[in-house]
Each structure stands twice: as C-alpha cells, then as structure tokens.
Amino acid sequence: MKFSQSIIAVSTAVGIVTAAPLTERQAPAITDADILNYALTLEHLEDKFYREGLANFTQAQFAAAGYDATFYANIMRVSSDETAHVDFLTTALTAAGATPVAECTYAFGITDVDMFVATASVLEGVGVSAYLGAAADILSKDYLTAAGSILTVEARHSSYLRSSIKESPFAQPFDTPLTIDEVYTIAAAFITSCPASNPKLPVKAFPALTLDPSTPMPIKSGSVVTLLTPGYTLQPASGVATIYAAFISVTGPTFVAATPVSGGFSVTIPKGFYGQSYSVLTSCNETVTDDTTAAGPALIEVRQFPQYR
Ligand SMILES: *[C@@H]1O[C@H](CO)[C@@H](O)[C@H](O)[C@H]1NC(C)=O
C-alpha cells in the first residue's frame, strides 16, 4: 500500500501542528447534516446487507443452519427497521435542505447463513458504537433524540443477534463510542463504490487492521492475538519508540504494547474488555486521536462467561 511506510511518521508530523494556536488547527466544524449523512451511510449499508442476505438465503436454509421460524421473522423485522431508518434520515436531510447520500455498492463476502448472522451481529454492534460516538457532535436536540431512538433499536438488534449466536447479549456495563473515522474504517471494508453524486463527507478510513482468522477461540483477557496489517507494513518513525494497541472504551483507552510479528502485531488482550471490542494501533500511549491513530480499529470478540461461546 502506498501510504504504508510513513503512516506513523505522518502522525508525528501532525502532532507538531498541535503547537499552533487553537483556531488554526481546528478541523472545519462538522454539521448536523454531515452527521445525519454519516448515519445514513451506515443505515444504507445495513439495509442493503439484510435485503441481500434475505434474497440470498431462504427460510429453509436458515432452518437448516439451526435458525427457527421466529428467528427468520425477526430478521425480516430487523431488515424493515433498517429500511425505515434509511427512509427517516433521507426525509430528515431533504427537509433540512441537504442532499441525502444514496446507497453505495458493497461486497459483504457472505457465503452461508452462519456467516450472514455473525456479520449481522457485528454490524449492529458497530451501529451502536457509531451513534453513541456521534451523539456528542449533534447540535440539534431534535436530531439528538431521533438519533437516540435509532441507537436504542440498534442495541436491541445487537443483543438479539448476539444471543442468537450464543454470545453474551450485553457483555459489558458500558457500550463503546467510536469516532466517525473509526466507524468509517470498518464500513469502508464493505463498500466497493458510491455514486459520484453523493455529497462528500468529512470522513476518512484508516488502514485496515484485522484479527488473524487463525486465532484460537475463544479470546479472553490475557489471550495473545495477532492483528494483521493486510497489504502494508507499519514501522515506528524515527523519534517514536514503539507502536501501541489502544483498546477503546468510554472511560478512556487502555494501551498495550504492539509487538511486530510477520504480517502485523502481537497484542495481549487487556483486562476489562468483553464482548465486541475495538483496538487501534497508535504512535502514542497517552491519547487516541485521529492524529495518533495509525490503523484500525480491529474487531475482537472477547468472552467473559464460560457459558457463552
Ligand atoms: C449474497 O450472495 C452474494 C453471492 O454469493 C455474496 O457475494 C454476498 O456477499 C451475499 N450477501 C449477503 C448479505 O448475504
């Protein structure tokens, strides 16, 4: 990948800019229309995911994979919820005089029902973290309430799907807020292309970071896992001693050393992270910002209770 060698170097350079007066380094303010379009970008992805999955797999195929008629009916309901979210946000943006983003094309790489359900569970969890992370940037109280009413439904979808695949439905007492760029990094892995007429959003994707698929399951606190940097290598720039893996939480990140190994970095799962957890590689062990993030987030499912897989 072209941008590989200098990612950390770039991060460091940007860090220097923070010495400038506040007004000079502030990013252009993100508007409520940007945030609603960002939410709509995710809702389009989810909406298309369920419609495509329900077109790919029949109720009989769900049954053969061990998912009963109630589950199938509920998945159809989840699908229609996502369509309703798309319609709602599209209408709200149009009413506010903004151009709503249209659906993109996606490559979900789904080959069977189990993979569809597991991916649905991941996407719902990311949706929760996306709305939670964006909440503080929404200026209008009306939009905040509307976004909250979508967030709570995404959280129910997430619990139901997690429960359906025998993962803890509410693995931790606090959900994880993710930044717009962190969420977009995860979404970008599924997006092939978007209509040229879509308004440009102030979002960017960091280089992808993925859990080594050969990692023994379940992953628990203290497990050593490999986070892969597919197609690129990351090296600390001169003046930066180490690369860290930051595990994101609402109370602030937990940093662990990221040890270079073939294809990526070896990382020990810290205490206190359960369920769908997120780790980014950073050049700094004190704070996680867009300027210090080098790659990720990687999604890591961490098990706490032995009765769940
Ligand atoms: C639907 O099937 C196509 C072709 O096998 C596959 O590429 C795609 O990822 C599937 N999508 C879902 C959501 O199941």
Ligand SMILES: *[C@@H]1O[C@H](CO)[C@@H](O)[C@H](O)[C@H]1NC(C)=O
């Ligand atoms: C952060 O890094 C500094 C310098 O590399 C080191 O002295 C310090 O112990 C680290 N702190 C944590 C919490 O890892």
